[in-house]
Amino acid sequence: MADTTVSLAVRSAPPAPAQAPPSGRRRGRVATWIRRGGPSTLVIALPMLLCFGLFSWFPIARAVVMSFQFTNLVTAPEFVGTENFTYVLSDPLLPVAVGNTLYFAVLALLFGYPIPLLAAVAMSEVRRARGLFAALAYLPVVVPPVVAVLLWKTFYSGSDTGVFNTVAGWFGAGPFPWLQHPDWAMPSLVLEATWAAAGGTVIIYLAALTSVPPELYDAAEVDGAGIWRKIWHVTLPQLRPVLFITLILQIIGTSQVFTEPYLFTGGGPANSTTTILLMIYNYAFGGRGDYGAATALSLMLAVVLAILSAIYFRATRRWSTT
């Protein structure tokens, strides 16, 4: 199977014409191909062909095949038609997981969309030590996700001497059941995820803000615009493409959220943080070994995400050419 994927790309290698020419000319062409370094080129392409062939193209093709098979590694895979899909679609946990994933995505947008924008707009007006501001904002992004989650798990301690509950106590509030209560768990997860990701969004906005043509501000001032009207009528419209791109990026990222629910709560309490990716993981690696159901669900998620990726790709292309 991998053979066919790799050779599919390699087979077109020699510039042999499709309509079989006389064998003499063909030999001439092959000789030219060799003389021009064709074999060397093929050797140089080999790392890419092997890596992508074995670990990208082949598994992608295999995912499609597997979704129509029953695979558990014990018995031989057998074709079961669309059974995997109907099995996943009738799983009572699926609507819960889809709902939780959407809830996560919406909360992540509420927390993580306006704050980086405001921070970046304010930051772009810093005239000295702007690098310090940006570095402080970006710092959480470089913390390994597992470290961040385990650290925040300590912060979220439910006891009244937990880090966040101590701070809440200063204001006479709490203690709060950050991760222990079904209503609290998901917002707590999103808060940590936002902390870990917002810096990247700030950097994207900052780059876009510095590329706003200064003449636009000059022109707005000539028309008598104050600071707020400049932000509203010049800055934000200029940021629109970037705002759209970060929106798509964030949706793609949040719909594949795994580390947070897996490490914080394991999907609990009462399945309140079970996401689609956690379901996929549990199908395949949570003891059941139902690889067919897992791939069927990942394919369904992938179709949605691929559409979003395509939109993203078109948007970035348009954005980088204008």
Place this chain on the structure above:
Amino acid sequence: MSGPTAGRATGQTIDRGIVSDADLRRPGVRRGVRAVHAALLVALVVVGLGPILWLAKAAVTPTQDTLRAPIEVFPNGIDWANLAEAWTRFDIDLHFFNTLWLALGSWAVQLLVAVTGGYVLSVLRPAYARVLGALVLSTLFVPAVVLLVPLYLTVLDVPVANVSLINTFWAVWLPAGANAFNVLLVARFFDGLPREVFEAAKVDGAGPFRLGWSIVLPMSRPIIGVVSVFAFITAWKDFLWPLLVLRDPAVQPLSVRLPALQDYVELDVLLAALAISTVIPIAIFLVFQRLFLSGAGLSGAVKG
């Protein structure tokens, strides 16, 4: 914070933003802008730096102090032994070096694939380059989640070779190479190099190897730097994939081992281990700050 005179003086050299120099001359605006910046700085220090400083503090604080008075700074002195205990007794040294090897190997494989791949697609351009480029590009649209299970089964029994890579570093290193973003990034960089130089080298009789090694490679140092830094740090942070393919604790990186440790290690030692795991990524960030803050690697975020 920048004083009014300093702001105006540097304002001449910096491209103007939303607030004009004329705006800044009005005392109300000036005070407002400075208040916003001061508030922003305080918020960034508390939110961005705060948790990391707390981790550094808690790493050398006895468990009881962290549990009873988490915000107080060293109520009963510093306990340096946490770090040593984590490092030696709970094998953090082993997992640290596992992480290092995983990151270095992933870096090497990614760099090899990205540079050779970009070179073929952009400079050598054989007849099949268009098809190949499209195949590489198309993988960008396939979210990582699709690969999870089939890639796991592939690593379990690699086609043709018929070996299992489970519990070997190759299970992480080789799939890391299949990174379309890197290949396309390098290819786009090569697209921007002057083609006349390549043509001249070809006329002088340089074959693909010679052209790549002596002409293109020396010109590609900037892009190699970008790919290297992000390849290394991504590998250091990776969790789900090593969790699946490295089941044996002896080969696990920090990210996979830490969650397992939390169940049987005291809190202060766990926090010390967390702090140790964070040192290298933060050091890399501080050294290559400009690379990170220019946003060079952010477009890679699309692969999740």
